[in-house]
Amino acid sequence: ARQFTRPLNDLANQWNTLLSAIAGAERVFEVMDEPEESSDEQAAVELKQMDGAIAFEQVSFGYDNNRPTLNGISFKVKPGEMIALVGPTGAGKTTLIQLLSRFYDADSGRVTVDGRDIRSIKRESLRSYMAFVLQDTFLFKGTIRENIRFGRLDATDEEVEQAARLANAEPFILRMKGGYDKVLDIGGSGISQGQKQLLAIARAILANPSILVLDEATSSIDTVTEIKIQEGLERLMEGRTSFVIAHRLNTIRSADRILVLKDGRLLEQGSHDELLRQNGFYRDLYASQLRKMAL
Numbered sequence: 090a091r092q093f094t095r096p097l098n099d100l101a102n103q104w105n106t107l108l109s110a111i112a113g114a115e116r117v118f119e120v121m122d123e124p125e126e127s128s129d130e131q132a133a134v135e136l137k138q139m140d141g142a143i144a145f146e147q148v149s150f151g152y153d154n155n156r157p158t159l160n161g162i163s164f165k166v167k168p169g170e171m172i173a174l175v176g177p178t179g180a181g182k183t184t185l186i187q188l189l190s191r192f193y194d195a196d197s198g199r200v201t202v203d204g205r206d207i208r209s210i211k212r213e214s215l216r217s218y219m220a221f222v223l224q225d226t227f228l229f230k231g232t233i234r235e236n237i238r239f240g241r242l243d244a245t246d247e248e249v250e251q252a253a254r255l256a257n258a259e260p261f262i263l264r265m266k267g268g269y270d271k272v273l274d275i276g277g278s279g280i281s282q283g284q285k286q287l288l289a290i291a292r293a294i295l296a297n298p299s300i301l302v303l304d305e306a307t308s309s310i311d312t313v314t315e316i317k318i319q320e321g322l323e324r325l326m327e328g329r330t331s332f333v334i335a336h337r338l339n340t341i342r343s344a345d346r347i348l349v350l351k352d353g354r355l356l357e358q359g360s361h362d363e364l365l366r367q368n369g370f371y372r373d374l375y376a377s378q379l380r381k382m383a384l
């Protein structure tokens with residue numbers, strides 16, 4: 090499944106690069122294949138704040154001109170809502186997130202945040218209100234403290250530790266020799282997949298985003314860590330607009346709304362119960378996922 094997560098990982102790398110650029114930090118790593126981005130429109134503004142209301146209005150987009158990857162997508166999200174994106178591989182879930190974060194712009198239709206066309210917002214400004222928690226957490230060579238602080242470079246030690254506590258990461262950090270000052274290698278070798286996720290959650294809590302993007306882990310993580318991650322994620326999502334590329338039924342069931350994508354179209358949207366009643370594609374997907382998903 091790794092290859093399918095690549096677009097989002099690229100996106101996270103770009104976001105991390107930007108984050109360090111915004112904060113004027115040293116470029117801590119090189120991104121090999123950043124796409125060329127056009128410069129912002131002259132009139133693009135910086136946001137002073139963001140509530141996190143989002144609307145897609147008849148959005149179509151194709152990576153190449155003759156084949157649309159997203160086709161006439163429309164939906165609205167209220168601030169603080171949790172949206173689960175589901176659909177088969179290649180349906181367009183990642184692409185939708187790429188448009189929301191303006192790594193690409195719609196060919197037709199528009200995306201708005203708090204009622205404002207996102208093309209009129211500076212990319213840096215838009216992304217400074219977003220955070221990503223992905224399957225592969227980007228960790229660099231440095232202490233745990235520095236790795237968490239990457240979420241907000243001017244955070245104090247106390248704020249870093251507070252974020253770690255909220256994320257449920259502190260117990261495992263304190264169990265390690267060196268604690269917050271333990272030096273991690275690039276990629277975080279020596280800590281588990283689940284622990285990396287707890288660090289990613291801490292980092293995102295510190296970033297305090299209005300919009301959160303989660304790509305739920307598919308890899309098996311032990312049950313105890315899994316529960317810690319779930320709790321940490323719930324605290325992180327509280328009060329923020331969140332998009333979850335969801336693989337777990339529990340997550341999908343607890344979403345305020347589920348967007349069901351297939352072949353670039355938004356087939357169905359609604360709560361779990363509503364969609365089951367519609368007796369459509371979601372119901373089939375659910376039935377087949379039930380057999381293979383972790384409950």
Ligand code: ATP
Nearest residue numbers: 093094096152158177178179180181182183184185
């Ligand atoms: P998955 O669950 O496998 O991650 P997805 O629903 O996130 O899938 P996308 O990654 O959005 O799907 O891909 C939608 C379609 O766009 C696919 O056919 C994919 O091959 C294509 N695609 C994705 N990224 C690019 C790109 N950078 N250039 C060209 N085509 C792309």
